[in-house]
Amino acid sequence: MARTPRNPVLAVALALAATAAAAACWGGWSWYAAAHDDAAAFAHTREEVLAAGRQAVRNLNTLDHRDLRRGLDGWEDSATGDLHDQLTDGRAAFEKQIREAGTVTEASVLSAAVTELDERAGKARVLVALRITVTAPEGEPVRKESRMLAALTRTPGGWKLSALGQAPVGRTAAE
Template identity: 70%
Template structure:
């Protein structure tokens, strides 16, 4: 009777084990990537980040204006807005131009921080709170620096998120 040899080459056995482990890791990685790409939470997070970036930029735009480049600044305001806020800016533009030309001020805003306060991605509505440092320079005297918090409502348009309302956030203790 012939004897069957049962010993194997250890290198072949190690290669098989490594190949099976690599195939398992590749399969798991592929599934994880697919799952993450089709996760509603990832899409929601992306919409939130887009709304925040647009909101911060729009609030900064609305608090920045140079009398020497007035038309460019007011165009930026109008490009950042939609709805009733946009209509108010367009309707009041001529009167505002006169006020700023008379005052000859320059205001610049710096975003300190921002947060999305609400997001309804399906309805295309979002709310943001943005903390700003605004510097207003008049023709004479020292620049005035003020920090403030603004609350904005955003509406998603075909051009992206735009401000549809903007106001000052309450400051201080509002508890009874």
């Protein structure tokens, strides 16, 4: 029986085509797995919480007596639940105090971190370090640094502050 000679170019081309097909399948599967990975979705939510927490804490520590409506509207837009109710209920009295004081308060976020995130419950906590500058009508601006612990709640409008307070600094009584 006579053997037909094989074409080496055809054999190499078939091997390369099979390798390319395998690589394409592996690449497609890897992309699909990464796009539908729970860890990626959790990381995305964490980044949303961090961005919302940074902005909301900044908003609630920034206020200009010359444009109170915009500042206080920003406070209310950043909050939900009891905190939102406190801000809206006390708005008139607070507005009067700020107008009389004539101060401008500007906050800048130095750093922030998500300390807790419960996606199912729609609750999160963010620790935010701020530099707050208060400028009175007379005198030099006063700068202070502050650490705040913010509780956030997921709402139909996104993540909003549901509580805000000073974070403990240094040693605590429990130590």
